[in-house]
Amino acid sequence: MKRAxxxxxxxxxxxxxxxxAQPAQAPVEAARPFIAEQTAPGVFVIVGSTALANIQNSGxxxxxxxxxxxxxxxxxxTGGSYLAGQRLRATIREKSDLPIRYVILTHDHPDHVFxxxxxxxxxxxxxGHKNLPDALRTHAEDYLRHARKDFGDATFAGTRVVIPTxxxxxPQTIDLGDRPLKLEAWPPAHTNCDLTVMDEASGTxxxxxxxxxxxxxxxxxxxxxxxxxxxxxEKHPAARIVPGHGPASLPWPxxxxxxxxxxxxxxxxxxxxxxxxETMQEAADKAGxxxxxxxxxxxxxxxxxxxxxxxxxxxx
Numbered sequence: 001m002k003r004a005x006x007x008x009x010x011x012x013x014x015x016x017x018x019x020x021a022q023p024a025q026a027p028v029e030a031a032r033p034f035i036a037e038q039t040a041p042g043v044f045v046i047v048g049s050t051a052l053a054n055i056q057n058s059g060x061x062x063x064x065x066x067x068x069x070x071x072x073x074x075x076x077x078t079g080g081s082y083l084a085g086q087r088l089r090a091t092i093r094e095k096s097d098l099p100i101r102y103v104i105l106t107h108d109h110p111d112h113v114f115x116x117x118x119x120x121x122x123x124x125x126x127x128g129h130k131n132l133p134d135a136l137r138t139h140a141e142d143y144l145r146h147a148r149k150d151f152g153d154a155t156f157a158g159t160r161v162v163i164p165t166x167x168x169x170x171p172q173t174i175d176l177g178d179r180p181l182k183l184e185a186w187p188p189a190h191t192n193c194d195l196t197v198m199d200e201a202s203g204t205x206x207x208x209x210x211x212x213x214x215x216x217x218x219x220x221x222x223x224x225x226x227x228x229x230x231x232x233x234e235k236h237p238a239a240r241i242v243p244g245h246g247p248a249s250l251p252w253p254x255x256x257x258x259x260x261x262x263x264x265x266x267x268x269x270x271x272x273x274x275x276x277x278e279t280m281q282e283a284a285d286k287a288g289x290x291x292x293x294x295x296x297x298x299x300x301x302x303x304x305x306x307x308x309x310x311x312x313x314x315x316x
Contacts, residue, residue, distance in 0.1 A: 031086030031118075033094050034060070037248040039240060040202035042068045042179070044095060045248035046079075046088060050215050050296050053080050053111060059156065060084040062111040062244050065206050066092050067199050069176025072101035075124075076197050076206050077244075078115030082158035085115025089122075100124045102174060104183070105164060106208025106244065107191045108135035109220070110143050116162035127174075128164035129185045129193035136161050168195055186210070189226035190219070190244075196233075203239030205252065213246025216295035217259050219305040223267050223312055230260045262291050266302075270309045271316075280310045 036044040048062040059080020066075045066088075073096060078085045092100065100122040105113045107129065113136070116126065140161050168185045175181070182198040190209045197206040209218070210229065219226070234253040241252045266288040273283035287306035292298050 031083065031090045033091040034087050036091050036095065039242065039249040040204045043199055043202055043204045045242055046091060047248050048111070048245065050245065052300065058083045059111055059114060063242060063248070064088050065242055067176065067179065067181065068096050068098060069179030071177025072099050074102040074104060074176055074181060075100060075119065076104045077106055077112040077208065078103060078118065080111035080114050081156045082115060082117050085118030088115055089118050101176065102127055104195070104197055105132060106195045107193050108132055108139060109191070109209065112208065112244070114159045117158060117160050120162065125166050126162055126164040127166040127168065127183065129195045130167045130169045131193040133163045135191065135193045136163060186229050187225050188222040189229040191221045204242065205238040206242040207244060209244035211241060211243035211255055212259055213243045213250055213255060214296050215245035216298045216301045217262055217305065218301050219308045223263055223309045227260060227263050227267065230256050258294065262288065262295065265291055266305055266309055267313065270306055270313055274310065274314055280307055283310050
């Protein structure tokens with residue numbers, strides 16, 4: 001119970017977005033498109049701001065992607081507000097008028113899922129990890145309460161939770177027309193509902209927040225599980241990966257090493273604090289400090305990560 005409460009509060013503090021269930025306030029066509037980077041033929045990425053969500057960035061603080069096949073399009077992660085989702089959809093329409101068949105959500109954090117409502121008019125199938133619906137329902141009220149406190153009700157007008165209906169447990173493949181996408185659900189790591197998407201045509205692996213680059217990782221799942229998942233992922237080849245935060249693409253498996261190092265240092269430091277009988281606050285003040293100069297937003301996330309790790313590791 002204590003761990004579940006911490007997770008909900010931690011996530012709501014980190015990702016400032018609203019789950020307001022109200023009608024959209026502006027047509028999709030009115031939204032200004034983002035700049036999309038093509039990382040491989042037919043694979044496009046909108047790079048999010050390395051910042052906390054705010055009015056200026058409309059919650060677009062993580063990477064969103066879309067893949068164009070011969071018959072249809074898949075969207076992977078939709079930004080942190082209805083407005084961000086509108087802008088993503090407008091960007092897609094600059095590239096193709098094919099139907100948007102799938103909207104894939106890599107996990108439950110608002111900066112990845114709260115643009116989904118912009119695609120409700122496309123008759124798309126919403127896709128996620130088998131645990132995603134429960135995670136969204138569990139945390140929606142926390143997201144809403146913190147958004148009201150920090151931004152006011154009107155800031156993210158039209159933003160709301162969209163619950164996926166195609167749920168992934170074991171690996172499965174969807175097709176965009178001679179363009180198969182392999183979907184894989186992972187054990188608790190960054191969250192308890194992490195999903196990856198492999199575009200088999202280009203060898204591009206879209207990782208969600210299993211991979212951070214530049215932006216310090218945010219732990220909302222299981223630190224041991226995250227390290228184990230990274231080591232499992234590293235065994236699988238890919239031409240390139242798209243991280244949840246960072247550049248549009250990175251080489252693989254090199255992209256895994258900085259985050260694996262950070263998480264390992266954090267885990268080892270927290271374990272040492274627990275063994276020494278130090279309090280949670282003492283651990284939060286000390287853990288991971290050797291990594292400080294390697295990551296942006298370190299002071300916004302590292303202590304929270306240490307507290308989450310402490311709650312997990314004190315029961316080993």
